[in-house]
Amino acid sequence: MSTFSLPSDTEEIAKRVTTAAMDFSGKTVLMTGGRGFLGRHFMDTFNYLNEHILPEPMKLVVLDNFISSGKEGKNIPKFPHVEFIEHNVINKFEYSGKIDYIIHAAGIASPFYYRAHPIETLEVAITGTKNMLQLAEANNARFTFFSSSEVYGDPDAKHVPMQESYRGNVSSMGPRACYDESKRVGETLCYIFHENNGVHTNVIRPFNVYGPGMQETDYRVLPNFASRIKSGMPLHVYGSGGQTRTFCYLTDAIVGFLLVFLRGVAGEVYNIGNPKPEITILELVKRVETVLGKKVNHEVIEYPDSYPADEPLRRAPDIRKAKIQLEYTPEVSLEDGLKRFLDWSDKTYTGDA
Numbered sequence: 001m002s003t004f005s006l007p008s009d010t011e012e013i014a015k016r017v018t019t020a021a022m023d024f025s026g027k028t029v030l031m032t033g034g035r036g037f038l039g040r041h042f043m044d045t046f047n048y049l050n051e052h053i054l055p056e057p058m059k060l061v062v063l064d065n066f067i068s069s070g071k072e073g074k075n076i077p078k079f080p081h082v083e084f085i086e087h088n089v090i091n092k093f094e095y096s097g098k099i100d101y102i103i104h105a106a107g108i109a110s111p112f113y114y115r116a117h118p119i120e121t122l123e124v125a126i127t128g129t130k131n132m133l134q135l136a137e138a139n140n141a142r143f144t145f146f147s148s149s150e151v152y153g154d155p156d157a158k159h160v161p162m163q164e165s166y167r168g169n170v171s172s173m174g175p176r177a178c179y180d181e182s183k184r185v186g187e188t189l190c191y192i193f194h195e196n197n198g199v200h201t202n203v204i205r206p207f208n209v210y211g212p213g214m215q216e217t218d219y220r221v222l223p224n225f226a227s228r229i230k231s232g233m234p235l236h237v238y239g240s241g242g243q244t245r246t247f248c249y250l251t252d253a254i255v256g257f258l259l260v261f262l263r264g265v266a267g268e269v270y271n272i273g274n275p276k277p278e279i280t281i282l283e284l285v286k287r288v289e290t291v292l293g294k295k296v297n298h299e300v301i302e303y304p305d306s307y308p309a310d311e312p313l314r315r316a317p318d319i320r321k322a323k324i325q326l327e328y329t330p331e332v333s334l335e336d337g338l339k340r341f342l343d344w345s346d347k348t349y350t351g352d353a
């Protein structure tokens, strides 16, 4: 058993997508960023599908350069039907076999890391996406790009929850621009390859996914909270603590992503997240206390230098499009998701992030 996922989560994901996943039978999927937080869960899910559900196994080709997948990305058990290639997607990639699906999940998604690696962040979402789109075109493969809910930037209240048609309020200059703007260009590349070259492209905008498998040194809010709980230190709430997010538990997110890979309408973009509840970070502290059944100290602090402070003050998805077109429904409540995550982090984290 791996230490980055709960077997019951993997089973839940596979069972929720069984019908759609039949399309993977006998197919080859190439995934970039395959050793990251999401990539490792896709590997687990595909392995489960191969062992229990698909009539013919699917093959997975995984690319990663380990820039942000950390030690967790290196210590991966070997799975049958998985070929791993160490490769940076900003360089061209050629593959001798036929590829049916390309999932471009490589990227530097945690604000702490993209603040530290702005050029790499830009390049993976722009040059990396172009290289993978060309590979999709050559293979006549379905292509999915992992964009971000950050493309909406800091929205005006009347656009919250955000629909896919909202154009966003993003700064081209500032500490988050390397991420937000490069994801926007990546989306534009998908649009061009779909419109002009006939590639079957889809874009996913995930909203704050969390769950087992997040590195303790990920530095996003829930791994930070979990690590500090482990060490008995007070939780740090940045800024005013009044900024909002919605949190989507891993299984709900992976189910949504798989439905996009398998059922996404060509050329379309989908929000994937859990629209409820939209909560402030101070409220998140209270929810954590409820789940743990005890008081947890916290301090409201200035943004640390390592964190890109120019952040969205509200974020929540409108997921009606994914509901209607993909029959996507999140099922895991915040309380249940936090419980599964905090139980796992308590067993896995060391408390020295």
Ligand code: UDP
Pocket: 110, 111, 112, 208, 219, 220, 221, 222, 224, 225, 236, 237, 238, 239, 243, 244, 245, 281, 311
């Ligand atoms: N945040 C916090 N304490 C932390 C890390 C993050 O209060 O230790 C806040 C951060 O200011 C933001 C929210 O939690 O409002 C989510 O931040 P995260 O880095 O997880 O992801 P983002 O939504 O900014 O991409």
